[in-house]
Amino acid sequence: MSDITALVLDAGLFVLLPWGLWRLLGRTIPIVVLPILLGIILAVMHAPVQRLGIPSVYGDNLGWLAVLVLAFTAGLEMWQSPDAHVSAHTIPPPPLGRLLGGAGVALGGPFVVGSLLVFCFFLPLHGWQPPHVGPVVGAMAIGLCIAVSALPVLIGIVRELDPTQRSIGQLALKLAVVDDAALWVGLVLLQFAARGPAALHGWTGLEAVAVALLALLAFAGNWATRNMPNPPAIIIWLAVPVYLAAGSWASMQLGLHELIGAYFAGALMPPRWVARLPVEQVGTFSLIWLAPMFFGHSGLHINGDALTWPSVVASLMLVVISVLAKMASVYAFPPAPGLSRRQALSVGALLQCKGLMEIVAATILHAQGMLSDFAFASLMVLAVISTALTGPLFRLFAPRTGAGGQLR
DSSP, rough: HHHHHHHHHHHHIIIHHHHHHHHHTTOOOOOHHHHHHHHHHHHTTOOOOOGTOOSSSHHHHHHHHHHHHHHHHHTTTTTTOOGOOOOOOOOOOHHHHHHHEEEHHHHHHHHHHHHIIIIIIISSSOOOOOOSSOOHHHHHHHHHHHHOOOOOHHHHHHHHGGGGGGGHHHHHHHHHHHHHHHHHHHHHHHHHHHHGGGGGGGOTTTHHHHHHHHHHHHHHHHHHHHHOSOOHHHHHHHHHHHHHOOOOOOOHHTTSEEEHHHHHHHHOHHHHHHHHHHHHHHHHHHHHEEEEEHEEEEEEETTTGGHHHHHHHHHHHHHHHHHHHHHHHHSSSSTTTOHHHHHHHHHHHHHHHOHHHHHHHHHHHHHHHOOOOHHHHHHHHHHHHHHHHHHHHHHHSSBBGGGGOOOO
16 A cells, blocks of 8 residues: 555544544534544554554654644744733733742642552552552652643644633643643653663763754844844745754753744744744644644554553543642642633643643653553543543633623
8 A cells, every 4th residue: 555545544534534523523622632532442442554554654744743833833822912812811921930830830739649649549559560660659650640731732722722712721831831841851850760870871962952052043033033023034934944843853852852842942933023924824724634643643552452441440530630639739829920710720721631741751651660551551541531621621610701801
């Protein structure tokens, strides 16, 4: 079978079919959830899609590129004023210290609560003991997965929000970027705790080059803002792939996810340049017509044999812990001053989304013997359930405007 034929079948399965279901369901479920669910169902059924060339080589590459573009466009919108959709729900940009503090509490609260509950109640159960590390590191590994927020999936969900609610989504994305950066640092620290100094054996001098490249992007963006506010359109379009590629490569070299670098690269571009780009149209196209192949393939790669009924029950308990701990943490220390109760809870509802970041983290930890097969399967189900709950939870807690335009 040719690569082109496999790509067509791949797109039909993970793009057209989820799109049809999304429209049939009245767009009540985020479109990014549907291909993940479809991929997991196919994995559990051991469907022989490999005979059709699925996942296809071109589909893998296009899907990954689309998710990078989604992260980049989210970064492009990060510092843009939502003046076209100003409403009572609009959140002013918070001070950096408050934002970082809110991100720390939003990640640290669920991590501490989750790790303690797992250590006391889950690890004593049969099949939950990690094979290659002690119970403390094993509990922290699961706690880290409970605390994480899904940057790539959350980008897609925020893209689907009503424009009047977009500033809430952008605040959640800023927190998710910080938390996901902390996630990768946490993975390194857990590696170090499990393996000692040998965990850092692969570091090279390229890390210094990556830091210098990010500093150069920041300097270039600042210089262009002051000295070249209105360049020819061709200059702006040529700068886009340069920023995207440089940011993604630099974050990868630093041991972080490429999506984090793509997000920051978008945020570093000159704002007046960004205003001349069709950011909304590009992001929407990538979300609906290309990125679902990435999400579907990720679900397809899950080990279906590990998904048993006990793992589903355990996952439901982890969902309760994850949702309550995340939303309570954001509510206790809002990441921006002056947030209403509903705004804080709606930010927490978005951040409890686990998506693929948890799947990636759990896969790494499982491969290194920090998670048992039972715990790994339960975390996979947690990722899907929490992602599917994100839209309904957000609509439940999203602020409403009463008479006179007042928030309630």
